[in-house]
Amino acid sequence: MHIRTAAVTVLLALTTLTGCSSDGKADPAACKAALEKQYEDSATGKEADDRPPACNGVDNATLQKYAAEIIKEQIDEGLEGALGGVTAQP
Template identity: 50%
Template sequence: MTAALIGGGAALAAKGDGGDESIADPAACRTALAKNLREATAAGPDASPLPAPPACLGLDEATLERITGEVISEYWESPEAEKVVEDAWREAWESAFPSP
């Protein structure tokens, strides 16, 4: 699910529309996926899947999976993710045990 939200997935291994030449750039793909992840996380549970970053088009499936995994792992280790988790726990706790 997260990979779909940030524009990752095996479908990106295909060439661009109309069989255009690949514009794959692993470093730019990684940067774009990290940006998409931050935006999807900020949008919350109602976030719509983001379009595939052009720099990811044409990457082979193994490379795309590796990059997506790295981006997600790095995000979970960030202070930003820690805050998101803390906020989610607080909201869950408050909704489960409302104040009188």
């Protein structure tokens, strides 16, 4: 449940950011790290309402790609934890 709530929070934050960017030098690695932190914070109830400063200058398509990657990683980790090593039987 926490994964779904955090994923929605991140996606909502990103959809409100369309057109937000800076002429500054973009650092995609720092941006992804900031988005991961924002995602972790959202799982504890902290709301993300704007673009992390590290993402200024990073285009919206890249932000959406990072968000999708982060959410996929979290869902995969959640499924692994929930299944606890269960394997499929043919």
